[in-house]
Amino acid sequence: MSKTLFEKIWDKHVVTSIPDGPDVFYIDKHFIHEVTSPQAFAGLERRGLPVFHPQKTIATTDHNVPTIHQELPIREELSRRQVQKLNENCAKFGVELYGLGHPFQGIVHIIGPELGITQPGMTIVCGDSHTSTHGAFGTIAFGIGTSEVEMVMATQCILQNRPKVMRINIEGALHKGVVSKDIILQIISQISASGATGYFVEYAGSTIRGLSMEARMTICNMSIEMGARGGMIAPDETTFSYMHDRHFMPKGAEWDKKLMEWKKLYSDPDAVFDKEITFDAAAIEPMITYGTNPGMGIRITGVVPNPENETDESERNNLKKSLKYMGLEGGQRLLGMKVQNVFIGSCTNSRIEDFRLIASVIKGKKKDPDTRVLIVPGSQQVAAQIRAEGLDKVFEESGFAIRQPGCSACLGMNEDKVPPGEYCISTSNRNFEGRQGPGARTLLASPLTAAAAALTGKVSDVRSFLDEQNGN
Amino acid sequence: MNKNPISVISSTAVPLNVENVDTDQIIPARFLKATTREGFGKNLFRDWRYEKNDEKNPKKDFVLNNPVYSGKILVAGKNFGCGSSREHAAWAIKDYGFDVVVSSFFADIFKNNALNNFIVPVKVSPEFLNVLFGAIEKDPSTVITVDLPQQTISTENGKSEVFEINKYKKTCLMNGYDDIDYLLSIRQEIEIFEKDYKN
Numbered sequence: 001m002s003k004t005l006f007e008k009i010w011d012k013h014v015v016t017s018i019p020d021g022p023d024v025f026y027i028d029k030h031f032i033h034e035v036t037s038p039q040a041f042a043g044l045e046r047r048g049l050p051v052f053h054p055q056k057t058i059a060t061t062d063h064n065v066p067t068i069h070q071e072l073p074i075r076e077e078l079s080r081r082q083v084q085k086l087n088e089n090c091a092k093f094g095v096e097l098y099g100l101g102h103p104f105q106g107i108v109h110i111i112g113p114e115l116g117i118t119q120p121g122m123t124i125v126c127g128d129s130h131t132s133t134h135g136a137f138g139t140i141a142f143g144i145g146t147s148e149v150e151m152v153m154a155t156q157c158i159l160q161n162r163p164k165v166m167r168i169n170i171e172g173a174l175h176k177g178v179v180s181k182d183i184i185l186q187i188i189s190q191i192s193a194s195g196a197t198g199y200f201v202e203y204a205g206s207t208i209r210g211l212s213m214e215a216r217m218t219i220c221n222m223s224i225e226m227g228a229r230g231g232m233i234a235p236d237e238t239t240f241s242y243m244h245d246r247h248f249m250p251k252g253a254e255w256d257k258k259l260m261e262w263k264k265l266y267s268d269p270d271a272v273f274d275k276e277i278t279f280d281a282a283a284i285e286p287m288i289t290y291g292t293n294p295g296m297g298i299r300i301t302g303v304v305p306n307p308e309n310e311t312d313e314s315e316r317n318n319l320k321k322s323l324k325y326m327g328l329e330g331g332q333r334l335l336g337m338k339v340q341n342v343f344i345g346s347c348t349n350s351r352i353e354d355f356r357l358i359a360s361v362i363k364g365k366k367k368d369p370d371t372r373v374l375i376v377p378g379s380q381q382v383a384a385q386i387r388a389e390g391l392d393k394v395f396e397e398s399g400f401a402i403r404q405p406g407c408s409a410c411l412g413m414n415e416d417k418v419p420p421g422e423y424c425i426s427t428s429n430r431n432f433e434g435r436q437g438p439g440a441r442t443l444l445a446s447p448l449t450a451a452a453a454a455l456t457g458k459v460s461d462v463r464s465f466l467d468e469q470n471g472n
Numbered sequence: 473m474n475k476n477p478i479s480v481i482s483s484t485a486v487p488l489n490v491e492n493v494d495t496d497q498i499i500p501a502r503f504l505k506a507t508t509r510e511g512f513g514k515n516l517f518r519d520w521r522y523e524k525n526d527e528k529n530p531k532k533d534f535v536l537n538n539p540v541y542s543g544k545i546l547v548a549g550k551n552f553g554c555g556s557s558r559e560h561a562a563w564a565i566k567d568y569g570f571d572v573v574v575s576s577f578f579a580d581i582f583k584n585n586a587l588n589n590f591i592v593p594v595k596v597s598p599e600f601l602n603v604l605f606g607a608i609e610k611d612p613s614t615v616i617t618v619d620l621p622q623q624t625i626s627t628e629n630g631k632s633e634v635f636e637i638n639k640y641k642k643t644c645l646m647n648g649y650d651d652i653d654y655l656l657s658i659r660q661e662i663e664i665f666e667k668d669y670k671n
Contacts, residue, residue: 026666151655156666438519
């Protein structure tokens with residue numbers, strides 16, 4: 001019988017199905033971090049249980065860590081205690097921890113793939129909604145709550161209802177200046193912030209096949225922003241060549257054996273999806289959001305929708321509320337608008353390829369002196385690679401400082417926040433009210449668009465910079 | 473670890489007529505630094521509740537600050553609980569005193585988190601949601617009844633709708649069972665599965 005990629009992996013991991021209830025779903029890898037794990041460890045202690053499979057559990061500190069002076073004790077007391085609690089819990093329960101100072105430390109969804117922990121066919125969970133990132137390797141990966149973290153710790157299983165499956169095809173060649181972040185912002189702007197609720201998404205089509213692993217991860221990462229449980233892409237030669245020789249990947253004969261299995265991971269040609277949508281890559285332009293959910297996106301050259309044109313009353317009120325928060329007017333263009341902040345980082349866009357892209361834009365140019373720019377690599381490995389490739393020099397010569405790895409201003413949990421009322425062009429994944437700090441106004445965009453804003457202090461169309469470089 | 477079983481909840485309700493309420497609004501990230509499950513209710517909807525993060529300065533137009541509305545039922549616009557997987561959002565809602573959230577649909581992760589904390593997520597039609605908003609806003613003292621065994625939600629003046637809930641989850645809520653107890657009870661089955669399982 002033909003199956004989708006999702007079904008092939010899901011079916012293999014069902015321990016048993018509860019009649020009229022969820023499946024008991026087996027988890028291969030469980031990532032944990034300091035924010036959503038302490039209550040789960042406390043639950044185990046209360047029940048007198050160990051972590052069932054500590055070797056299938058990997059911990060790091062990312063959400064709540066400072067991005068400067070990581071070698072010093074964390075100044076903020078509650079944050080310090082939370083990080084300390086993870087250290088204690090990992091030591092007590094025998095869980096491997098890549099904490100501050102460890103060469104493998106970084107944002108949980110950056111380190112899994114780059115260390116070769118994330119492998120095709122796996123089921124992966126983490127108490128973080130952007131766990132969908134790992135789906136780029138042909139895994140079923142999704143975010144869970146802390147009660148579920150405790151379930152996985154206690155039994156390596158979770159109770160899950162099987163979601164429906166949607167395939168999103170993107171076909172054709174991308175225009176210059178358009179990158180994977182623009183693809184996913186375009187998709188979400190069409191489907192809406194809730195349009196994929198109840199679904200798991202498989203991304204397919206010639207455009208996806210042509211993307212690097214980093215770019216694919218950016219797309220899968222934001223699946224949750226349209227309500228999807230997760231997103232995935234069938235592994236191919238691009239995947240295998242990215243994975244080969246990474247730290248925790250099998251080597252030699254074991255690699256060859258695994259590779260045979262991984263090559264079977266695709267949706268059969270006549271597999272049936274509950275829903276299927278196709279996008280034309282050539283119609284996608286650099287995107288930016290104007291509102292307070294990631295579905296509120298427009299082309300960088302476009303205008304903010306006018307609430308008066310919205311016929312549905314509740315949609316109109318929601319748009320009005322968003323624009324009021326954002327300090328924007330319907331019909332207004334964002335291009336040329338002053339921004340006070342730029343954030344380059346997060347599990348969406350802080351991989352080495354993002355830094356290469358940004359370096360290609362800023363090289364030989366100077367940072368806008370009035371704009372506050374936070375640049376936060378996703379992991380220690382990414383930071384090391386930036387130095388190895390000499391990109392740090394490019395950033396330095398343009399007047400940018402590179403900070404230390406963590407989630408940083410994506411969620412404003414540490415001290416990296418956007419001041420109230422100020423705009424921030426951000427390569428992160430959420431533009432919710434107050435996400436980057438109380439009163440902060442977030443404009444989501446690609447690393448290229450963020451780089452352009454860092455040079456001009458304004459919402460800018462990166463294509464003009466690229467034209468310049470090409471001597472046009 | 474048994475929790476308090478849920479059967480019929482009759483209460484006045486608080487109308488939050490906003491769509492896409494994300495978990496960053498329910499509980500902003502800066503309040504996620506605690507290592508226990510308790511005490512999140514005081515920061516529920518923190519930045520919608522207070523001017524400039526100041527507890528002495530409540531925003532008058534926010535519904536939780538309106539003394540005419542109270543109760544164990546929160547009624548909210550569609551796509552409630554979208555965004556982050558933080559279970560702290562469910563803890564904050566429960567700790568504040570809500571046992572039921574009604575919406576025309578819920579984000580997936582939030583729904584699971586709510587159920588795991590014995591908050592009933594009641595999904596109603598968009599039309600019935602409007603009926604509820606209308607009834608509560610007209611008379612804040614109106615009582616809404618959520619009957620879990622019958623899977624119905626009804627207003628005082630006899631308007632009613634049936635809601636769906638997974639049979640397994642319904643049994644858990646009505647008996648105070650928790651998923652971890654269930655999973656622990658089948659640990660042997662899990663170990664047998666693992667013997668044949670390769671990845």
